[in-house]
Amino acid sequence: CATSEFYNSDLGACVPCSTCIQFPKTPSCHTCPPVKSSDSWRVAAITSFSVLAAVVVFGALLIGVLVHQCKSKRTLSEPIEETTGPLY
Structure with missing residues (x-):
């Protein structure tokens, strides 16, 4: 059998390991390699x-x-000087 298959003695043939996902209690599923979970969401x-x-x-x-x-912009805090002299 291929790497992704296991031999089922009841059927007398190689069965794909993908059946172990649907039917986990199938005999000889332990011979299949573990399924790697996708880390794309991480x-x-x-x-x-x-x-x-x-x-x-x-x-x-x-x-x-x-x-x-x-x-930091300067505000006009000092009064404007009069140049014409005092207004009385």
Whole structure:
């Protein structure tokens, strides 16, 4: 039998290991290699959280720079000097 098959003595033939997923109590299923679970959802989750973190950090930096620029602009705190002399 091939690697992905096992010999079933009742049928007298090789049976694909995929039948063990549907019928796990089939005799000789233990001879099949273990099925590897897909980790694609983990990769997608890590990628999406990384992108989200980068966007949050970039947004926080951008807001910080904008707030700093707005606060650093000089406001007119001193009165304007009169050049024509005092008005009495």
